[in-house]
Amino acid sequence: MARDDFVLTCPAPLGRSSTVQIAHGGGGRLMRGLIEQIFLPAFDGGALGSRHDSAVLELGGARLAFTTDGYVVDPLFFPGGDIGTLAVYGTVNDLAMAGARPAFLSVGFILEEGLPLDDLRRIVSSMRAAAADAGVELVTGDTKVVGRGKADRCFVSTSGVGLVPAGVEIAPACVRPGDAVLLSGDVGRHGIAVLSVREGLQFETEIESDCAPLAALVETLLREGVRVHCLRDLTRGGLASALNEIAADARLGIELEERAVPVTDAVLGACELLGLDPLYVANEGRFTAFVPEDDAERALAIMQSHAIARGAVRIGRVVDAHGVVVLRTRLGGRRQLDLLSGEQLPRIC
Amino acid sequence: MARDDFVLTCPAPLGRSSTVQIAHGGGGRLMRGLIEQIFLPAFDGGALGSRHDSAVLELGGARLAFTTDGYVVDPLFFPGGDIGTLAVYGTVNDLAMAGARPAFLSVGFILEEGLPLDDLRRIVSSMRAAAADAGVELVTGDTKVVGRGKADRCFVSTSGVGLVPAGVEIAPACVRPGDAVLLSGDVGRHGIAVLSVREGLQFETEIESDCAPLAALVETLLREGVRVHCLRDLTRGGLASALNEIAADARLGIELEERAVPVTDAVLGACELLGLDPLYVANEGRFTAFVPEDDAERALAIMQSHAIARGAVRIGRVVDAHGVVVLRTRLGGRRQLDLLSGEQLPRIC
Numbered sequence: 185m186a187r188d189d190f191v192l193t194c195p196a197p198l199g200r201s202s203t204v205q206i207a208h209g210g211g212g213r214l215m216r217g218l219i220e221q222i223f224l225p226a227f228d229g230g231a232l233g234s235r236h237d238s239a240v241l242e243l244g245g246a247r248l249a250f251t252t253d254g255y256v257v258d259p260l261f262f263p264g265g266d267i268g269t270l271a272v273y274g275t276v277n278d279l280a281m282a283g284a285r286p287a288f289l290s291v292g293f294i295l296e297e298g299l300p301l302d303d304l305r306r307i308v309s310s311m312r313a314a315a316a317d318a319g320v321e322l323v324t325g326d327t328k329v330v331g332r333g334k335a336d337r338c339f340v341s342t343s344g345v346g347l348v349p350a351g352v353e354i355a356p357a358c359v360r361p362g363d364a365v366l367l368s369g370d371v372g373r374h375g376i377a378v379l380s381v382r383e384g385l386q387f388e389t390e391i392e393s394d395c396a397p398l399a400a401l402v403e404t405l406l407r408e409g410v411r412v413h414c415l416r417d418l419t420r421g422g423l424a425s426a427l428n429e430i431a432a433d434a435r436l437g438i439e440l441e442e443r444a445v446p447v448t449d450a451v452l453g454a455c456e457l458l459g460l461d462p463l464y465v466a467n468e469g470r471f472t473a474f475v476p477e478d479d480a481e482r483a484l485a486i487m488q489s490h491a492i493a494r495g496a497v498r499i500g501r502v503v504d505a506h507g508v509v510v511l512r513t514r515l516g517g518r519r520q521l522d523l524l525s526g527e528q529l530p531r532i533c
Numbered sequence: 534m535a536r537d538d539f540v541l542t543c544p545a546p547l548g549r550s551s552t553v554q555i556a557h558g559g560g561g562r563l564m565r566g567l568i569e570q571i572f573l574p575a576f577d578g579g580a581l582g583s584r585h586d587s588a589v590l591e592l593g594g595a596r597l598a599f600t601t602d603g604y605v606v607d608p609l610f611f612p613g614g615d616i617g618t619l620a621v622y623g624t625v626n627d628l629a630m631a632g633a634r635p636a637f638l639s640v641g642f643i644l645e646e647g648l649p650l651d652d653l654r655r656i657v658s659s660m661r662a663a664a665a666d667a668g669v670e671l672v673t674g675d676t677k678v679v680g681r682g683k684a685d686r687c688f689v690s691t692s693g694v695g696l697v698p699a700g701v702e703i704a705p706a707c708v709r710p711g712d713a714v715l716l717s718g719d720v721g722r723h724g725i726a727v728l729s730v731r732e733g734l735q736f737e738t739e740i741e742s743d744c745a746p747l748a749a750l751v752e753t754l755l756r757e758g759v760r761v762h763c764l765r766d767l768t769r770g771g772l773a774s775a776l777n778e779i780a781a782d783a784r785l786g787i788e789l790e791e792r793a794v795p796v797t798d799a800v801l802g803a804c805e806l807l808g809l810d811p812l813y814v815a816n817e818g819r820f821t822a823f824v825p826e827d828d829a830e831r832a833l834a835i836m837q838s839h840a841i842a843r844g845a846v847r848i849g850r851v852v853d854a855h856g857v858v859v860l861r862t863r864l865g866g867r868r869q870l871d872l873l874s875g876e877q878l879p880r881i882c
Contacts, residue, residue, distance in 0.1 A: 209678025244595030329558025
């Protein structure tokens with residue numbers, strides 16, 4: 185499907201099935217359909233309508249960011265982290281992506297009867313360490329226990345509240361044609377780390393999740409006066425899905441240079457083996473930043489000076505096309521990089 | 534176990550098992566053990582240490598209440614409500630119990646593959662109606678889908694943010710000896726309504742859940758100048774558990790008049806049949822208020838003038854005993870009303 189420009193996008197489908205499918209949770213087209221056709225009409229739009237990682241709200245004179253996320257990762261423990269690390273960093277990162285300084289987190293556990301208490305201790309201890317690292321306080325919580333076979337060991341929901349500094353406006357609607365698209369480092373490590381444990385795969389070098397807290401780096405970018413138009417962490421659906429969401433919500437196009445996107449040899453090898461495209465594999469400590477061309481070099485230098493974004497690069501630019509992401513391939517071709525319908529299925533499934 | 538006074542309370546146990554038990558989620562002693570021995574040490578206390586339904590926090594000059602709750606009710610739909618109604622009212626009520634005016638809610642869904650989309654539509658539509666009724670805005674959300682057998686159709690997590698008016702301090706630590714203990718109406722209807730559907734029981738009159746939003750009534754009490762010391766909604770573990778928690782956290786005793794606690798004949802009949810004590814059965818629209826004796830009559834009159842608390846009554850008073858709830862029975866006896874270890878098991882199980 186090679187297209188050049190101005191492709192009309194249709195409303196996302198909900199699928200033909202009358203029941204919830206795994207693909208409805210995959211961060212792709214079916215998920216967008218679920219949001220557009222079930223959640224948004226019922227919830228009236230409002231702050232939800234801005235469809236950013238966090239809602240930005242006024243309350244009692246303060247400008248707050250508010251976000252929530254559920255964590256259902258299987259396995260619970262993987263190289264480089266666990267469900268507790270993810271639950272803290274993921275929510276902190278969603279706040280950071282709205283330009284907020286994360287302040288408080290709530291934690292909800294849904295535990296399956298029979299979960300070893302030692303696993304729970306380990307998860308809670310990771311959350312504590314991650315919260316300290318990210319400079320947030322865990323202030324309120326809830327625990328529910330369900331019977332065997334009614335949940336998958338341990339689900340965690342975290343919600344977060346942060347403070348958005350005056351004047352900061354970071355959202356897809358702020359993206360402009362000509363903006364440079366920056367990426368904070370190599371992609372695909374988190375998804376492959378999780379998959380390799382789940383499927384019992386061994387690679388030559390162990391692949392560790394990239395999960396990391398992003399708020400301190402975002403704060404530095406803002407403090408140094410970089411005019412950040414939009415930020416997005418590259419979780420479910422990976423880089424390709426994040427760029428598609430932003431392009432659709434901004435009603436603009438993005439041109440992406442395939443050769444500019446860093447992927448480690450280990451991840452590339454694993455992806456080839458599994459039949460996955462690293463552009464769609466989930467990350468937990470990578471983000472993309474949209475900044476005016478004039479600020480791009482300075483933003484890159486700041487990113488590269490932070491431990492979590494040493495490998496930051498420029499990967500593309502925003503163009504005047506409606507909602508389309510075009511990939512300029514290594515071989516010099518052009519193809520539309522689309523939303524998948526759900527998640528990619530590895531060949532072994 | 535008849536005790537009079539000054540019983541020393543031991544640290545709550547975690548149980549002998551090395552795995553999570555159903556009773557760890559029942560709102561009783563094992564749950565308290567889980568919180569005291571796993572969550573509190575890791576999360577450092579702080580706002581979490583106050584152990585109220587919401588954390589009260591300062592952010593950007595505003596005084597916020599922040600709370601989270603997970604909903605795993607089975608069945609999803611029951612007389613008088615569904616999981617969506619509960620998820621909104623429950624979180625709104627937790628904010629109200631800290632004296633906050635609820636403002637914003639986040640919603641997280643964990644959906645099991647195969648859930649009928651029509652069920653999801655119905656749940657979302659109940660949430661919309663409940664949010665409108667309670668005057669809160671659903672501003673941000675998240676959805677995860679897990680495979681068949683990895684969850685029980687639909688779990689909902691809601692978190693809420695509200696504004697606490699200046700000067701309002703509502704918490705167990707504010708309870709004083711001599712305070713009157715008020716109850717907003719009859720107890721036990723929610724738990725019996727849910728159980729009757731789950732177990733396929735038919736009673737002569739259908740018992741409807743009491744679920745209702747409490748924030749407007751709390752706001753009126755505060756606006757009318759009632760000096761509210763503590764509030765608690767009577768969810769998991771019912772009235773008896775709520776009073777035990779408050780007594781323990783306030784390090785005071787509570788004397789409760791059994792004959793003063795309203796229970797409908799239908800609930801009483803169902804409880805007798807099932808072998809349950811209505812004082813421990815969950816409610817979703819009932820709360821207890823601790824106010825100085827001088828404000829008690831006025832508070833009761835205000836409560837009785839609200840549709841959701843027409844049957845409000847005085848049920849007891851706070852005494853100078855450490856952490857103990859004593860029940861004065863219908864027959865004139867006295868017995869300690871203890872925390873259960875988990876939830877009550879109906880005879881039919």
